[in-house]
Amino acid sequence: xxxxxxxEPVDEKESDTVSHPLASEGTEISSNAVADEESKLDAIxxxxxxxxxxxxxxxxxxxxxxxxxxxxxxxxxxxxxxxVFPTTPSSTLSWIGSLQFGCICLFGVVGGVLxxx
Numbered sequence: 447x448x449x450x451x452x453x454e455p456v457d458e459k460e461s462d463t464v465s466h467p468l469a470s471e472g473t474e475i476s477s478n479a480v481a482d483e484e485s486k487l488d489a490i491x492x493x494x495x496x497x498x499x500x501x502x503x504x505x506x507x508x509x510x511x512x513x514x515x516x517x518x519x520x521x522x523x524x525x526x527x528x529x530v531f532p533t534t535p536s537s538t539l540s541w542i543g544s545l546q547f548g549c550i551c552l553f554g555v556v557g558g559v560l561x562x563x
């Protein structure tokens with residue numbers, strides 16, 4: 447079911463202008479404008495495709511992985527303190543989690559701007 451309603455096809459012999467359902471009363475739109483709008487509507491793919499659902503599913507999994515890793519950083523911090531960097535103070539190692547969260551926020555803003563373009 448489509449939310450966008452398409453205008454009725456017009457026989458070109460009858461008139462060169464047609465009333466459009468979104469136009470105010472008495473406003474006429476040329477049939478070329480209607481044809482351009484129909485071609486734009488045909489170029490837009492419907493959102494309920496396999497590709498669309500694959501994007502939704504993969505975005506969900508990626509979001510869960512990134513959020514899970516960020517929220518469980520304390521477990522990784524303890525492992526790093528005990529086995530990987532035993533002589534490094536914990537205040538220095540805690541910068542890893544802080545930078546990680548900061549990068550997520552920064553790249554989220556940059557990614558949002560890029561998606562909107």
